[in-house]
Structures are given as C-alpha cells and as structure tokens.
Amino acid sequence: MTELSQAQRTWRNPLFAWDSAQEVEQLPTASYVSHQEIWERTRSSRTELFKVGRLRYYHKWAGHGQSTWRRSRYWPTRRRVLRIRGEYNDKSLRREKTIVDKRPIWWVVGLMVLALVPLITPERLENTLLTAGVTFGIYAAINLCWMLVIGTASIFSLATYAIVGTAAFMTAYASTMFGLPWWLLPPLGAIIGLIFGGIIALPATRLDGFYYALLTLGLNELCRVYFVTSKEFGSATGGLYGAATYLPQDWSSTGQLQLAYYACFTLMLLALLLYRFINGRQLGRILRIAPEKREAFAEATGVDFRQARVRVFLISSVGLGFIGGFYSANYGGVAFSIFSFDTVLLGLAMLVIGGIGRAEGAVVGTLIVVFFDKVLITLGPIRLIIIGLIMLFVVLYLRNGLFGIKQQFRTWRDKKKSERRSTRAEKGGEMLPEEATEARNPDDVYRRRYDKMQREFLKKLVTPEVINEHRRAPQGQHSESLERLLIYFRNQPQPDKYAISALQSTNGYRIVALSGHRGVAPRVVEDKIYRSPVEAYHGVFLRRVQDLLES
Amino acid sequence: MTKPKLFGYSDKLSVKPGDLLQFYVNAEGADRVEARLVRLIHGDQHPSGPGFMEEEIDCEANGTWRVEKQVTQLGSFLEVADPARHLALEKSLTVFAFICPTRPQAGWCQSLISRWDNKEGCGFFLGISEAGRLEFTVGQGAKIDRLEAGVPLQANSWYFVAASFDGSTGQASLFQEGVLNRYNSLLSRVALVEHHARAAGRLQARQKNLAGTPFLIGGARDWQNDRGQFVSQLYCGKIDRPGLFDRALSGEELDQIRSGQKLSSHGMVAYWDTAAGYTENGIGDIVTDAGPFQLHAEGRNRPVRGQTGWNWSGRNDCFRLAPQEYGGIEFHADALTDCNWKVTKAVKLPETLRSGAYAFRLRAGEGTGLGEEYIPFFVRPKTPKSAIAFLFPTASYIAYANERQSFEAPVTQPVTGMPAVLSEIDIELAGRSDLGLSACDHWADGQGVCYSSYRRPIVNLRPKYRSSSANLAWQFPADLSVIAWLEHQNYEYEILTDEDLEREGVSALEPYTCIISGTHPEYYSERMLDATEDYIASGGRYIYLGGNGFHWSVAFRTNEPWVMECRKFGPAWKTWDARPGEYYMATNGQKGGAWRAQGRPAQKVVGVGFISEGYGKSQFYRRMPDSYHRTVSWLTKGIDGEIIGDFGLAYGGAAGVGLDRCDPALGTPPHTKLIASSGGHTDSYLVNPEVIHYAFEGLSGSYDYRVRADMAYFTAPHHGAVFSAGSVAFGQALPVNNFDNNVSRLLANVVDAFVRPGALPGSWWISEEKQWR
Structure with missing residues (x-):
C-alpha cells in the first residue's frame, strides 16, 4: 500500500483558512464513489430464495382465556399430570399450549391395551397369547429392574438373572421343603435378593464397566453350574418343581391363565412404579448428573455417586429377588434355563432394542422380543435370527434404541440444515428466508443487508491515500472518504468493538476489544504496544480496515 | 384583460348525498362564475401519470353563480x-x-x-x-x-x-x-x-x-x-x-x-x-x-x-x-379561524351522488384569462355498502392549509434541498395576507400557529396543486392518486374523512372490512387514533398507505370540526416550538406534541413509525427474507424479481419523502413480517431526532442503517390485519405506466385479500419451522 493509487483527487481542508498552522491545506484522497451505486446495482439475491413456512395441519389447544387453568398432580408426587408449555405462536401471536411430554398419554393407552388383551383375544390364540403375556409381564418386570442397574446406576451388571434364579430356586426349595405358602415366596425372594445383591455390589464399587460385566457374567455361570449340579435343586429333573402356587387348582386352565396374566401384568406395574420412584426421584436425579465417564465432575461438585449407585443396585436386587419369588409362585417352581446364557442375551436384546435408560424402552423391547420368541413360535429357530437382525440393526443405525429415533432424527436434520445453509449463505451476507424465521428482531435482518451493502461500498474507499491521511492525523478534520470509513467503524455494535487500554507500567497503549456485556472485561487482541495514543488510534484503524477488507 | 381571482370555501368538508352545503366565494375581477359539480379522480399532473382527471356531474346548482368581493376580518x-x-x-x-x-x-x-x-x-x-x-x-x-x-x-x-x-x-x-x-x-x-x-x-x-x-x-x-x-x-x-x-x-x-x-x-x-x-x-x-x-x-x-x-x-x-x-x-393580529363571508350559494347535493371526493369547479373569464377555483368536499355514502373505504386525512389537510413555508421559513430550502418552485397560485398566496395560516407557519409576532381551519379558501387543498417547497403533489392531490387507482382497478369503494372519525369514532370504520389511509395522515386526534386502534384490534383490516403518519397529537371541538388545534414541542422535527408550559391544548385539555412522546408511537398501531424525511430523490424497495414466508408470500404474488417501486410521481421511487420503520423497541408487534425495505437514501434524509438522544456525525441516509422505508404486515385479533407501506411516496407510484406496475400489483394483492371475509391467506402456515435448509 505504499504507492499511491492511480485515480486520485485532491481534498481541500475547509478548516485551513481558520488554522493554517495546525491544519493541512490539501491532501490527495480517493476518487469519489457513490454510496448509492451498490444499492442501485443489487437487484436480486445471489442465491435462489425459497419459500419457507410450515402448514398447521394439526390441532393445537388455545390458551385458557379468562378461565383459570387448574393443574392437577399425580398423587402423592409433585408431578403434573401432563407437562404443558404455554406459549405465543411466533407467527400469529395466538396463545397456544404444547404438551411437552406426551409419554404419559402413550403409557395410559399402551397399558390399557395390555389390560384388555385377555378380553379381546380370539379363543384360538388365547393359549399362545396369554402364555406369552405371562412371560412378557415377568420379563418386563425383570428388565425394568435391570434398566435401573444399567441405565440409572450405570452399572453393567449381567448378574440379573443370577439373582432372579437364585431367589426362585431358594424360595421354591423353601416351599417344597418347609411348605411355605405362596404369598411368602416373593418376600422371601426379596430378602434373598438383598443378600445376593449385597454380595455382588461389593466389587461394583471397585470395577469399571467391561470388567464388571465379565465378572457378573461369570457369576451367572457359576450359579448355573451350582444349581445344575446340586441334587437338592433337582439336578435330575432339570429344575425344582412343586412349590406352592397362587393359581387355584380347581380353576379351568383358561381361568388360571387369565389370572396368571393379570398377576404378571400387576407385577410389571409394580416394577414400573419402582422404576419411576427410583429413576424419577432423588436417587435418579443424583445419578443423572453423574453419567458414566463423567463421574469426576459429579464428585467434584460433592455428589456421592458411588453410594447412590450401590443403593440403586441393592434396591433393584430386592426387586429382582421379589420377582424370583413370584416366579416360583407363578410356575410352581423354576427351571435351570433361567441361568442359561441365551436368557441373558435375550434380555440384553430387549434392553438394547428399546433403548437404555428408559422405562418404555425396557417394556417395548421386551414386548418385541417376547413376541418373536413366544408368539411366533411356529417360525422355529429362524425367529432367533430375526431377533438378532433387529438387534444388529438397532446397534448399527440407532444411537439409543427405538426410543432414541426421534432425537437422532432431529440431530440429523440439523446437520443437513447447517450443511445446506453453509453452501447457500454468504459470510456477512444477507439473511436467507430460512434464517430470517429464526431472527427475533426485524431490525437485525435489515442490518445484515445494510452492513453487506455498506461494507462493499466502503471497501472501495480504502486507498493508500486515505490510510496515509489517517496516519498523519487520526483526529481532526478529514476528507470525505476517511470520515465515511471512520463513521462506519464507530457505529459498530459494542461486542468486539476496538478500544485502547493505557498501560501504566510500560507507559504504552495496547488494542483491546470490548465484550459488550456488563461484568465482562475487554480482551486483549494483540501484544503490540504502541508508544502514543495517536499510534494506537492508527493501529485500531488499520485493524478495522483489515477486518473490512477481509469481510 | 386581467385574470379574475376566485377563492371559495364550503361550510362542511364531509357530507352525505342530499345534504345542504353552503358555498362562500370571493371574486375579484368577475361578478359571475360558471359553477360545475365535478368528481375528482386524479390530481397530480406529473407527466409519468395519467394527468388531471375529473368527471362532471349533473346538479341543480350547476350554472352561473352571482359572486362578489368579500372581506375577511383577521385577528383575534x-x-x-x-x-x-x-x-x-x-x-x-x-x-x-x-x-x-x-x-x-x-x-x-x-x-x-x-x-x-x-x-x-x-x-x-x-x-x-x-x-x-x-x-x-x-x-x-x-x-x-x-x-x-x-x-x-x-x-x-x-x-x-x-x-x-x-x-x-x-x-x-x-x-x-x-x-x-x-x-x-x-x-x-x-x-x-x-x-x-x-x-x-x-x-x-x-x-x-x-x-x-x-x-x-x-x-x-x-x-x-x-x-x-x-x-x-x-x-x-x-x-x-x-x-x-x-x-x-x-x-x-x-x-x-x-x-x-x-x-x-x-x-x-x-x-x-x-x-x-x-x-x-x-x-x-x-x-x-x-x-x-x-x-x-x-x-x-x-x-x-x-x-x-x-x-x-x-x-x-x-x-x-x-x-x-x-x-x-x-x-394575534393575523389569526383566522372563519372568514365569515356571505353565503354565495346554498347547494342541496343530489341524492344519487356516489361516495367520493367532489368539488365545485368555478370558472370565470376565458382563454388565457380564465380564472379557476375548485372548492372540494367529501361525500360519504348515506349507508355504507362497500367493503373498502378510503380515509381522506382531512385533519392533516387542515394542518397544512395555505402553508407559506417556501416564503417565510429559512429552513425550507435546507430541508428540501431545492429552490421553491412557485406556481401562479403560490405567488398569489404570497401576496395576500387574508387567507390565514397553517399549523406549520408563524404568526407575524413569531409565535407558532396553533389553530388552523377549513372555513377559508385553502389553495393547497385543491386538485392539481403542487407543493412549492418540495415540487411534488402533497396531501390531497397526492391522495387522489390512490382514488384514481381504486377507480382504475374497478374496486367498489367509499370514502371517509378524519372528520367522520373524530365525530363518530370507531363506528365510522366498522362497516368496512378494509380501510385505506391517505399518503400522509400526520395529524391525529386522540379519538381518531383510538378509533383506528380499536378498529384493527376488533378485526378490521387497515392499509396504512403512507409515511410519517399518526405523528402529531391534535384536537377538535365537537361542535367546531373546522378548527384544529395543535401544539408543537419536544424532540420531533417541528416548524415551531411552543413556549414552555404551553404544551396542552386549550380545545380539550390534552397534551399536544408528538404521539410518541405520549407513549403512543405509530408502531404500536400500524407496525411502522416515522424515521426519516427527505426530498429530491426516492428509492425503491427490495424484498426482505420475511417475504418468502408462506404466511405473507401471497403479498408479492405476481411480482417478478425482488425490486418493488423503482418509479413514481414522487421523485421517481416508491420509498421516499417520509419514511417509516419497524422498531420493536417502539411497539412494533413481535410477529410483524418485513415484506420489503428501501435503502441507500441520500443524505437529504436525516434520522428523526425523536429516536436519537445524541447527535453525531453520520445521522443521514448514506450513513445510518435506520434510514429506510419498511413495508410491513401483521395479523391482528379476530382475522384483522395491517399492511403498512412505510413511505409517503408509495401511493404516488401507483399511477405509473397506467397503473400497470408492481406497486399496483402488490396493493391489489393486499386489497383483494383484505376484502375477502374469514381467514386471511397464509394464516395456516403458522407452525414452528422444521428447517431442512
């Protein structure tokens, strides 16, 4: 920028006549450029603009108007029946209500359907469906407790079925040996679960993820081997039978099946309740701020996540033990297959398909797997391959099971959006219609256009003459070109606006940038130290000119 | 033979068919005039437009009127x-x-x-x-x-x-x-x-x-x-x-x-x-x-x-x-609120008159010695039948009545940036002192004129008149461009005046589904502003076709609608400044000054409000990204490209003279959509001092981003809506190319949508965007 540009003209200082000692009489300056030229020339956008807007094809509740909105809660919790957000529609300003979380509705509908299944099942399918329903209820209950361990407590325990099985065998044994009535079996199972859970909880405080999973898998195998080889537990008969059952023997098989169905359904509801009370209340909340691999942060903030995890583990072990006891009372005993590896794997499949960390994931995952495994039993072994394929698909393509699809879809759409926007939008250019829908203030939208135009115009004013003029006298009367640049620079918004900080120690000046926010000090933008304010003014000017030319 | 000089006024501005209207005429150099009732259609003689258009109407009173010289008592x-x-x-x-x-x-x-x-x-x-x-x-x-x-x-x-x-x-x-x-x-x-x-x-x-x-x-x-x-x-x-x-x-x-x-x-x-x-x-x-x-x-x-x-x-x-x-x-020795002339003719208007802007055209002499005078008045329908009403801003006409700024105010040429272009009637006005002053002028003792009246001849409330200081059609003759457009488009419309709004409040507007304002409804009384706000809030559809509107607070006595009071003070641009302590109007005890200073900026009612004024060159609008939203994309249907209004009778553009801007900080409704905006105005356009609290270098068109006209649209309760043009020059772009242009197209889109009852177009595209782009 040392040599003077070709097209130049002379600026005559109007103040020279007043002060010939201080003011310069004339200076070379940039040739005249009309500020309107760019406005006249820009007659269309650089990219094609598309219509935006989304049709309101669904119903949205209006506000309550003058009437009072009575908001009820689930007794005895503080939770509202539905989480509803009141808002104003951005386009019409109409008051609207959005149900933030529709899951309670789906739960009610889903559970009602499940409760009605025995009444609407055709007779031909009754046996198959209700038997599968019984299995579903028990497995769903088990998976819910398991989900507490894996999802809420982030403990990768595979010893779930070991606890259930142990409780089932011990209670069946107690019932056959000591004639315990059926209603004592689940509580007894719960006690056994507590003891057993206590034992396997100990290593959980020491071992992490993968190692703990291996350990618990080994434990499961150990139990299987133990019970299979123990004569008292029926090594000869493939299981222990003859325990007391709640099913009245004088009922018809259909009646018994229906009773069992509703009993298992109730068991699942109890498990849901347990899940809700652990995951949704204090323990769950504590653990939500201490997810896996981020424990250090939780610890630093004073959260005792280890204790919380162990407590969740113990509580769910009690639940699993209870289910074990119920299992015995339901089937009048228990088979060794409960410890088998494929049971563990199928259970894991149920959790993975539904999505870790959600009650609905546990229940729907169980439903899908049980459907293939127990209802489509006629398909033969191929059904296990189908389950495997579903699992493979979920693991490969979904980030968090079936119930993570929504979030995953949104993330993907946002990614596509920013990809497309980056190809269409111009840096520092005008807003696109789709961007404008996200702007809060019409003034901001216009200012983007103005900035684009004005910068394009001002760029033409930057010439060596103008820079020389500023170097000579950053303050005082300026030529039109220089003054135009300065006025634009001065009028920029406060965030990142340049200023100068005076350094007392070195008696120098440094360029800083304002934050634009109260309470946030300016930041230093360069290390260079100027010896006088005038040099620093020019330093700021050069930076601003550079910013302008780069934009 | 010298040209006869004719001046006249009527006792009422707003009448209905069949009403009795008194005319007062002063004639110098003639004792008879040829009177003819005419309907006024277009008033701007700019060569790019259709020129002056009137329609002669049969009326008993047509014919020769005996006239005489009348005298006026000035002074209060x-x-x-x-x-x-x-x-x-x-x-x-x-x-x-x-x-x-x-x-x-x-x-x-x-x-x-x-x-x-x-x-x-x-x-x-x-x-x-x-x-x-x-x-x-x-x-x-x-x-x-x-x-x-x-x-x-x-x-x-x-x-x-x-x-x-x-x-x-x-x-x-x-x-x-x-x-x-x-x-x-x-x-x-x-x-x-x-x-x-x-x-x-x-x-x-x-x-x-x-x-x-x-x-x-x-x-x-x-x-x-x-x-x-x-x-x-x-x-x-x-x-x-x-x-x-x-x-x-x-x-x-x-x-x-x-x-x-x-x-x-x-x-x-x-x-x-x-x-x-x-x-x-x-x-x-x-x-x-x-x-x-x-x-x-x-x-x-x-x-x-x-x-x-x-x-x-x-x-x-x-x-x-x-x-x-x-x-x-x-x-004041030069105060005048009523000429009190002798009645020249009492005219019973024909019962069959359709609603519109009318005048009695008086002529005396012939050839180059022809003296001519139009005495305009506005005819409302007996019972409203149309969906559309054009609202003549008569309060602002009264405010500007016989303004003499070209002759008396030294700021006029600095403001307009041009020498005054004086027509014959301006020179006549300059030479007389018996026609009274406007609310822009000063009494001879230097005080600002706070009372203006229409019971006197008003030379600038005439078709064909061009403002001498700005050299363009201003107020009434400019508003006639909208009437000519409504005629050309064959809309069924009726007319109203500010006087009706002042007298009847919102009930004057209620019969209509669509109200179209004038190009510069600057002076507004509280009742008028209330009525406008209530009309929109209760489901009315309002087309604010101007700029610098709803600016000054003014007042009328109930029984003397011809006298308007206004007090000018405060940071707004003003041609005079009321003395300290004299900010309240004697007419009704209300505070004068600008509406913005009373918590009622125009933005609160029509979405846009005054930001700048300038002369000599107008710009065009360019579509803003908001206009591509389907809630409003119907507005620009049939318009090619992004440029709107790069033509017009007011300095060659649709965005000029007085500019209005959206400002959420002044009450623009939050869901307002910015359809198009102008930019790149000359430095003749300065930022309204009401919105700046400090003056510094660079507060004009080529420096300040706020200097622009915003064309805005928003929906109001009960299927109401407002379309705001945001510029005085907008209406004067309509007649260009025989009304076949994109400003006309856009306004037609608005009017067509507004007259249709029920939901407005685009009103179903209100869901939150789920953007793929």
Whole structure:
C-alpha cells in the first residue's frame, strides 16, 4: 500500500483558512464513489430464495382465556399430570399450549391395551397369547429392574438373572421343603435378593464397566453350574418343581391363565412404579448428573455417586429377588434355563432394542422380543435370527434404541440444515428466508443487508491515500472518504468493538476489544504496544480496515 | 384583460348525498362564475401519470353563480356585549390589565382594552402606540387627547398596566410595572431593563361614548368605505385578567392589584377573570366577568386560551393543574379561524351522488384569462355498502392549509434541498395576507400557529396543486392518486374523512372490512387514533398507505370540526416550538406534541413509525427474507424479481419523502413480517431526532442503517390485519405506466385479500419451522 493509487483527487481542508498552522491545506484522497451505486446495482439475491413456512395441519389447544387453568398432580408426587408449555405462536401471536411430554398419554393407552388383551383375544390364540403375556409381564418386570442397574446406576451388571434364579430356586426349595405358602415366596425372594445383591455390589464399587460385566457374567455361570449340579435343586429333573402356587387348582386352565396374566401384568406395574420412584426421584436425579465417564465432575461438585449407585443396585436386587419369588409362585417352581446364557442375551436384546435408560424402552423391547420368541413360535429357530437382525440393526443405525429415533432424527436434520445453509449463505451476507424465521428482531435482518451493502461500498474507499491521511492525523478534520470509513467503524455494535487500554507500567497503549456485556472485561487482541495514543488510534484503524477488507 | 381571482370555501368538508352545503366565494375581477359539480379522480399532473382527471356531474346548482368581493376580518380579540352600556363610563375610570406584548412595535397602534371608534375618534382605550409605548387615549370626535409612557414596552415581558382618569379634572395617569419572575418572561433580572414607568397629565378631551361602539379587548372598532365596520388596532400578545373601574384608582390601589391581591369591589364595573371556567376537557371562547354585571367577553377568531399568565411559577405545565397561573389569553393580529363571508350559494347535493371526493369547479373569464377555483368536499355514502373505504386525512389537510413555508421559513430550502418552485397560485398566496395560516407557519409576532381551519379558501387543498417547497403533489392531490387507482382497478369503494372519525369514532370504520389511509395522515386526534386502534384490534383490516403518519397529537371541538388545534414541542422535527408550559391544548385539555412522546408511537398501531424525511430523490424497495414466508408470500404474488417501486410521481421511487420503520423497541408487534425495505437514501434524509438522544456525525441516509422505508404486515385479533407501506411516496407510484406496475400489483394483492371475509391467506402456515435448509 505504499504507492499511491492511480485515480486520485485532491481534498481541500475547509478548516485551513481558520488554522493554517495546525491544519493541512490539501491532501490527495480517493476518487469519489457513490454510496448509492451498490444499492442501485443489487437487484436480486445471489442465491435462489425459497419459500419457507410450515402448514398447521394439526390441532393445537388455545390458551385458557379468562378461565383459570387448574393443574392437577399425580398423587402423592409433585408431578403434573401432563407437562404443558404455554406459549405465543411466533407467527400469529395466538396463545397456544404444547404438551411437552406426551409419554404419559402413550403409557395410559399402551397399558390399557395390555389390560384388555385377555378380553379381546380370539379363543384360538388365547393359549399362545396369554402364555406369552405371562412371560412378557415377568420379563418386563425383570428388565425394568435391570434398566435401573444399567441405565440409572450405570452399572453393567449381567448378574440379573443370577439373582432372579437364585431367589426362585431358594424360595421354591423353601416351599417344597418347609411348605411355605405362596404369598411368602416373593418376600422371601426379596430378602434373598438383598443378600445376593449385597454380595455382588461389593466389587461394583471397585470395577469399571467391561470388567464388571465379565465378572457378573461369570457369576451367572457359576450359579448355573451350582444349581445344575446340586441334587437338592433337582439336578435330575432339570429344575425344582412343586412349590406352592397362587393359581387355584380347581380353576379351568383358561381361568388360571387369565389370572396368571393379570398377576404378571400387576407385577410389571409394580416394577414400573419402582422404576419411576427410583429413576424419577432423588436417587435418579443424583445419578443423572453423574453419567458414566463423567463421574469426576459429579464428585467434584460433592455428589456421592458411588453410594447412590450401590443403593440403586441393592434396591433393584430386592426387586429382582421379589420377582424370583413370584416366579416360583407363578410356575410352581423354576427351571435351570433361567441361568442359561441365551436368557441373558435375550434380555440384553430387549434392553438394547428399546433403548437404555428408559422405562418404555425396557417394556417395548421386551414386548418385541417376547413376541418373536413366544408368539411366533411356529417360525422355529429362524425367529432367533430375526431377533438378532433387529438387534444388529438397532446397534448399527440407532444411537439409543427405538426410543432414541426421534432425537437422532432431529440431530440429523440439523446437520443437513447447517450443511445446506453453509453452501447457500454468504459470510456477512444477507439473511436467507430460512434464517430470517429464526431472527427475533426485524431490525437485525435489515442490518445484515445494510452492513453487506455498506461494507462493499466502503471497501472501495480504502486507498493508500486515505490510510496515509489517517496516519498523519487520526483526529481532526478529514476528507470525505476517511470520515465515511471512520463513521462506519464507530457505529459498530459494542461486542468486539476496538478500544485502547493505557498501560501504566510500560507507559504504552495496547488494542483491546470490548465484550459488550456488563461484568465482562475487554480482551486483549494483540501484544503490540504502541508508544502514543495517536499510534494506537492508527493501529485500531488499520485493524478495522483489515477486518473490512477481509469481510 | 386581467385574470379574475376566485377563492371559495364550503361550510362542511364531509357530507352525505342530499345534504345542504353552503358555498362562500370571493371574486375579484368577475361578478359571475360558471359553477360545475365535478368528481375528482386524479390530481397530480406529473407527466409519468395519467394527468388531471375529473368527471362532471349533473346538479341543480350547476350554472352561473352571482359572486362578489368579500372581506375577511383577521385577528383575534374579545368582544363584550354590553346592551345596558355599563362599560360606557362617562366620567372617571380606571382600566387595567396584565399584558405580555409579543410585538410592541408592530407598526400600528394596538388597542388593549377599548371602547373606541377609530373612524369617529370617540371613546377611550388603553393601548400600545406605534412606537411601542403604553398609551391612554380619550376622544370626543373633534378633540382627541392621549397620554403616553416614557419607554417602549419590551417584547415577551409581563407587565401590569393601567390608566386612571379623573373625569372632573381631566387628570390622567399611566401606571406600568414589570411583573417578571424567574419563569414568565423572555429576560431575567440579570438584564438591566427598567420595566417601571409612570406618566401623568391633564387631558384636554373627555370621552364621548357613541352608542354603537363595541367594548373590545385586543382591538378597536373601525370603518372603511369598501368594507364597512371592522376591527382594527389589533393587538399581538397576551392579556391576563383585565378590568375596569368607574373611578380613578390611586397608585397604592393599583399596586395592590399588581401584586395579585383581591380587588376592591368599590367602583368595580368589570373584571374579567380569564382563568375562570377552565375544565379538565378544555376551555371555551367565553371569558367570565367576575364583576357586578357579569359582562362576559366572547372570543373571535379563537384567541389562544390557557396560556401561561403573569404569575406562572414554572412549577406546573398545564392549565389543568394550576388554572390561576394560566390566565393568559394570547391574541394575534393575523389569526383566522372563519372568514365569515356571505353565503354565495346554498347547494342541496343530489341524492344519487356516489361516495367520493367532489368539488365545485368555478370558472370565470376565458382563454388565457380564465380564472379557476375548485372548492372540494367529501361525500360519504348515506349507508355504507362497500367493503373498502378510503380515509381522506382531512385533519392533516387542515394542518397544512395555505402553508407559506417556501416564503417565510429559512429552513425550507435546507430541508428540501431545492429552490421553491412557485406556481401562479403560490405567488398569489404570497401576496395576500387574508387567507390565514397553517399549523406549520408563524404568526407575524413569531409565535407558532396553533389553530388552523377549513372555513377559508385553502389553495393547497385543491386538485392539481403542487407543493412549492418540495415540487411534488402533497396531501390531497397526492391522495387522489390512490382514488384514481381504486377507480382504475374497478374496486367498489367509499370514502371517509378524519372528520367522520373524530365525530363518530370507531363506528365510522366498522362497516368496512378494509380501510385505506391517505399518503400522509400526520395529524391525529386522540379519538381518531383510538378509533383506528380499536378498529384493527376488533378485526378490521387497515392499509396504512403512507409515511410519517399518526405523528402529531391534535384536537377538535365537537361542535367546531373546522378548527384544529395543535401544539408543537419536544424532540420531533417541528416548524415551531411552543413556549414552555404551553404544551396542552386549550380545545380539550390534552397534551399536544408528538404521539410518541405520549407513549403512543405509530408502531404500536400500524407496525411502522416515522424515521426519516427527505426530498429530491426516492428509492425503491427490495424484498426482505420475511417475504418468502408462506404466511405473507401471497403479498408479492405476481411480482417478478425482488425490486418493488423503482418509479413514481414522487421523485421517481416508491420509498421516499417520509419514511417509516419497524422498531420493536417502539411497539412494533413481535410477529410483524418485513415484506420489503428501501435503502441507500441520500443524505437529504436525516434520522428523526425523536429516536436519537445524541447527535453525531453520520445521522443521514448514506450513513445510518435506520434510514429506510419498511413495508410491513401483521395479523391482528379476530382475522384483522395491517399492511403498512412505510413511505409517503408509495401511493404516488401507483399511477405509473397506467397503473400497470408492481406497486399496483402488490396493493391489489393486499386489497383483494383484505376484502375477502374469514381467514386471511397464509394464516395456516403458522407452525414452528422444521428447517431442512
């Protein structure tokens, strides 16, 4: 920028006549450029603009108007029946209500359907469906407790079925040996679960993820081997039978099946309740701020996540033990297959398909797997391959099971959006219609256009003459070109606006940038130290000119 | 043969078919005119438009009217009806008042309080001599004698003045004392000006009280051959609490009155308590006499009441708060609110007239000597039938009536950036002083004109008229471009005026689904603004087709819709500045000034509000990203490209003259969509000082991003909606290319949508965007 540009003209200082000692009489300056030229020339956008807007094809509740909105809660919790957000529609300003979380509705509908299944099942399918329903209820209950361990407590325990099985065998044994009535079996199972859970909880405080999973898998195998080889537990008969059952023997098989169905359904509801009370209340909340691999942060903030995890583990072990006891009372005993590896794997499949960390994931995952495994039993072994394929698909393509699809879809759409926007939008250019829908203030939208135009115009004013003029006298009367640049620079918004900080120690000046926010000090933008304010003014000017030319 | 000069006005602006309308015509150089009823269609003769268009209408009154020269009484004064001649004091008397002269050396003798016949030289008066000195005069025809004070009165300073006269000895004395306090006058005590003056002397003459002489405050009876009796010696300034005694009061007694003490009733004939009778809702024209005979005075040509008085303490800023401090009545020698001419013709309008803008076209002479005058009026339908109504902003027409800024205001050329282009009628206006002033002008004493009226010929409320200062069609002739557009598009429409809005409120608007405003509805009363807001809020659809609208707060008396009051002050651009403490309108007690300063910026009602004004060049609009939203994309249907309005009769663009901008900080509804905006305006366009609180370099078109016209749209409750053009020049772009252009297309899209009842187009595209782009 040392040599003077070709097209130049002379600026005559109007103040020279007043002060010939201080003011310069004339200076070379940039040739005249009309500020309107760019406005006249820009007659269309650089990219094609598309219509935006989304049709309101669904119903949205209006506000309550003058009437009072009575908001009820689930007794005895503080939770509202539905989480509803009141808002104003951005386009019409109409008051609207959005149900933030529709899951309670789906739960009610889903559970009602499940409760009605025995009444609407055709007779031909009754046996198959209700038997599968019984299995579903028990497995769903088990998976819910398991989900507490894996999802809420982030403990990768595979010893779930070991606890259930142990409780089932011990209670069946107690019932056959000591004639315990059926209603004592689940509580007894719960006690056994507590003891057993206590034992396997100990290593959980020491071992992490993968190692703990291996350990618990080994434990499961150990139990299987133990019970299979123990004569008292029926090594000869493939299981222990003859325990007391709640099913009245004088009922018809259909009646018994229906009773069992509703009993298992109730068991699942109890498990849901347990899940809700652990995951949704204090323990769950504590653990939500201490997810896996981020424990250090939780610890630093004073959260005792280890204790919380162990407590969740113990509580769910009690639940699993209870289910074990119920299992015995339901089937009048228990088979060794409960410890088998494929049971563990199928259970894991149920959790993975539904999505870790959600009650609905546990229940729907169980439903899908049980459907293939127990209802489509006629398909033969191929059904296990189908389950495997579903699992493979979920693991490969979904980030968090079936119930993570929504979030995953949104993330993907946002990614596509920013990809497309980056190809269409111009840096520092005008807003696109789709961007404008996200702007809060019409003034901001216009200012983007103005900035684009004005910068394009001002760029033409930057010439060596103008820079020389500023170097000579950053303050005082300026030529039109220089003054135009300065006025634009001065009028920029406060965030990142340049200023100068005076350094007392070195008696120098440094360029800083304002934050634009109260309470946030300016930041230093360069290390260079100027010896006088005038040099620093020019330093700021050069930076601003550079910013302008780069934009 | 000289060209006949014709001027006329009607007694009403807004009428219905079948109504009786009185016309008043003054003719110079003709005694007959050819009158013809015409419907006005287009008023701008710019070569890019269709030119002047009118339609002749059959009417009984068409034909030859006999006309004559008429005279106009200028000046405001008070007149006291005194049939019992209590005020015709024969012997001793004392006359006194507090006064604040604004033009003591006006070039003529000014009468403060008079029972004086100037022609006969009979009676008495207290006044100000041509030299600006207090004087007391008595006369008996052949013999006139006067006593004059030693020093001239200072302009804009408060005095207590009195003259006492002993009828038996002829001893007269003048009493003049300054009553300046820290607030009430131009100068303070630091200026060494002696306001005190005393004079005494024996007068040779005695007053002879003629029977027909009226008792006047602010003027005196006179007579001329060609006009008969009239009022001359008109006073410029304020008078506060004048009175009359039938004895010569002593210096001590006068001192007591001066210090504001209660008056003795001994010998009191009249004492006009100018501060009495003030109400929360304004002040009338009757000034109460607290004396024994209750000789109330009545104002002519609206003396300005409720002004700060001699004892204004500066603590209160409104006559409602401290009436006692607001006893000042202000008089102006050039005030005019009603010409009071003799009726030339009373016309019963045909019952079959369709709604529209009409005029009686008067012609006299022929060829190059043809004198022509249009007397416009507006015909509303008897019962509204159309969906569309065009609202003529008659309040703003009154405000600008006969404005003389090209001749008198030095800022005019700096503001417009061009020399005035004077037409024949402008030069005629410049040469006359009998047509009254506009709310943009100053009275001769330098005060801003706060009353303007339509009961006088208004040369710029005429078709074909072009504003001399800006060299374009302005107000009424510009608004006719919208009428011509409605005609061309074959819309069924009716018309309304601000007067109807003021009288009937929202019920005037309610019958219509779509209201179209004028190009510059700048002056708005509270009732008018309320009605507009209520109309939109209750589901009306409003097209604000202008710029710089809803700006000044003005007021009308219910029974005198022809007189508009306005007070200009505050940071807004203004052609004059009201004195401190005089910001409230005497008409209804409401605060004057700009609506923005009262918490009602135009943005709150129509989404956009005044940001800039400039002349010489207009810009075009370019579509904004919001216009691609499907809630509003129907507005630009059928428009190619992004540019809208790069043509027009007002400086070649649709965005110019007065610009309005969206500003959420001033109440633009949050869901307003910005359809298009202009940009790149010249430096003739400066930022409205109301929105800046500090001035610095670069507050004009080429520097400040706020200088732009925003075309905005938003929906209102109950299927209501507002479309705002945001520029004065918008309407004048309509006629270009025989109405076939994109501004016309866009406006047609709006009108078509607005007249259809039910949901507006695009109103279903209101879900939150789920963007793929």
